Amino acid sequence: MPDLTEPLAAFMTRIAGPGALSGLSRLSGGANMESWAFDWTGPEGRGAYVLRRAPSADYMADRPYGHPVEAALVRAAHNGGVKAPEVVGVLADGDGMGTGYVMRRVVAEVSPATILAAPPPSLLADLGRELARIHALPRAAIPDGIPVMDTGAALAELKARFLSYGGDRPAIALAIRWCEDHLPAPADPVLVHGDYRMGNIMVDMAEGQVGGLAAVLDWELAHLGDGHEDLAFGCMTVWRFGRLDRPAFGVGSFEDYFAAYEAAGGAPVDRARFRFWLVYRTLWWALGCLQMGQAWRSGADTTVERVVVGRRTAEQELDLIGLLEAEAPEAERARPLPPSPLAAPAPVGEPTNREMVQAVRDWIESAIKPKAEGHAKFEAVVAMNALGIVMRDLDAGVRAEDRALAAALLAGETSLAEPGLLARLRRAALDKCAVDSPKYAALARARNQWGG
The missing domain is CATH 3.90.1200.10 (Aminoglycoside phosphotransferase (APH), C-terminal lobe)
Known part of the structure; x- marks a missing residue:
């Protein structure tokens, strides 16, 4: 996990004046971008903020526009009366944190x-x-x-x-x-x-x-x-x-x-x-x-x-x-469904691939997840989900691919x-x-x- 404390403090000093950064933590949400919550205490008191960032410009290469344009749009929406966050600053190349921008944090429920x-x-x-x-x-x-x-x-x-x-x-x-x-x-x-x-x-x-x-x-x-x-x-x-x-x-x-x-x-x-x-x-x-x-x-x-x-x-x-x-x-809408494939027989002998995956999943649940915090705990849960999919897949052997049928449907x-x-x-x-x-x-x- 990157240490953003010093570069982020330098950035906030540049855009908001002298102060102190505290409470920096990565938020668990965000499928594509990183989001980091933090507080900044300056002469006017403490404020709550969020840094939205991509680790590098390469990460943004296939996107239609970069964070400076995105930040300008969020500002335009906010200024136009939309309940968009308030952007306070946009990262520059010299800030050493990739690309992104900082917003005032909205304290409300997102789940x-x-x-x-x-x-x-x-x-x-x-x-x-x-x-x-x-x-x-x-x-x-x-x-x-x-x-x-x-x-x-x-x-x-x-x-x-x-x-x-x-x-x-x-x-x-x-x-x-x-x-x-x-x-x-x-x-x-x-x-x-x-x-x-x-x-x-x-x-x-x-x-x-x-x-x-x-x-x-x-x-x-x-x-x-x-x-x-x-x-x-x-x-x-x-x-x-x-x-x-x-x-x-x-x-x-x-x-x-x-x-x-x-x-x-x-x-x-x-x-x-x-x-x-x-x-x-x-x-x-x-x-x-x-x-x-x-x-x-x-x-x-x-x-x-x-x-x-x-x-x-x-x-x-x-x-x-x-x-x-x-x-x-x-x-056709009333036609009964064909049967599902037969389930795999109960295992005997040496541990099967499914049982080995089960053992690893159980270990993550008992030994890794309880000790993890923040985004690391989220990643442990995702890893358990991945292994659960593999276990069910090994049991069922179900596939979704049918190239000939897909081609016939595409062609009408x-x-x-x-x-x-x-x-x-x-x-x-x-x-x-x-x-x-x-x-x-x-x-x-x-x-x-x-x-x-």
Whole structure:
């Protein structure tokens, strides 16, 4: 773990005047960037801050814009009345901490599980209002480096990535073909946050407070494009964190969310366009998970978290089938599922690979995790999750790849009208998700709906 104490203290002295740094600790969240919380005590007293950073410029090389542009956008959003953090300084090359910027720390709840257990009554309206404010930011206030998304070109890029990753996952091929067939006409571009969901918002939850949305975080995927993309992203099944009965953010209904957005000045919601983006972003995240595995395999990011997220593709494949099964004839939707593969026999003789993995996982749980703190404890839990996936995989021997079927779906040579195809896809998605993400809430729902 890098020692940022001296360079960060020098940076804060440069932008805020003499003072003392204390309480520096890495926050556990942030799938792509590091976040560090700290306090700075100067002549005007103590203030709470967060450093958002990438360790090097190379880490940012494949991104459409760097941290200076991102920081300028966050500042523009904050100045435009959006509940974005207040940026106080941007790292320079000579600061010796990679690239990034420092913000004032917002003290509020960020855990989706905690928020969704008892969401403030105003939260859904707050989410709709805040998104309308983001979409209303004037073009002149948005930094020049923020790109404009061409939906057709972006879909073609997703397809190219899929093929480069093997092109062998039928559920993903089905979704790509559907998106190609339902590509909407271009929309008047607005600022799209790009990651507007539970996990990237903070909520006032303290007893005695009115409560409500406190901050919108993680602006690194922002671009100009169709506002329906933002509307749909937080409504993906994965970002409801188990609250499947509340399709908008795990908080409420689509219609209440749309009404709040429109009441705050957002454009009228086109339901067909919203559905396209719900499928598209679920597809996007399925490929994003596969990309995490590629990042680990290439050596670009060797953390165990990357390989674990790489196996979350199965969640999105399950969700894609759930979104697209309505395209199948009624008789196919009612068709029973084929059986699952037979379970492995009970082991005898020398320890099996599965038992050896179990022993290592148990050792991490009993000897490593209890002694770890902060981000190290998070990494221990991720390592245990990785070994759990391997154990279940060794038991089941389930694979998701079928290059010939994926190619036929991409080419439009077959569809969900083919007898038995939907049932096969459902069975494969259930079995693969049971290996990779057995606690995924949508898995239990799909089993009930599909009879699996």
